[in-house]
Amino acid sequence: MSDDGTHIVCPHCGGVNRIAAGRDAGEGKCGKCHNPLFTGQPVNVDAAAFDRHVLRNDIPVVVDFWADWCGPCHAMAPAYARAAAEIEPRLRFLKLDTEAEPAVSARFGIRSIPTLIVFRNGRAVAQQAGAMGDQQLRSWLQQSLGG
Secondary structure, three states: OEOOEEEEEOOOOOOEEEEOOOOOHHHOEOOOOOOEOOOOOOEEEOHHHHHHHHHHOOOOEEEEEEOOOOHHHHHHHHHHHHHHHHHOOOOEEEEEEOOOOHHHHHHOOOOOOOEEEEEEOOEEEEEEEOOOOHHHHHHHHHHHOOO
């Protein structure tokens, strides 16, 4: 967070918005496209949107690296969606299709999917490979973010 508020990337248009200190980010709307800044759902991203969210959000960003052909990815998707619905706006939840964006996967050494990575201030702070259920996912996120 910065002294002038929290910067949040819009999941719809990619615009960077400033939420004033003390304001509820969950109620925020984009100043550019006027859509809600949080939808309670993971955001599907391409490489450019991934970089923008990871580098410009002041809140931590968790990314699910997945592929459509991956059974465990599909099995974990409901737990990931429930976590997004319950935890936003404290975290931004993204989904990146490794088949569509192999360069991003290679950049982070993704060797198996699903793989989750938590980013804070543009840096990977935690990584976990393998599908997780609701409780395991929440525990891992809590541990990864320090409480």
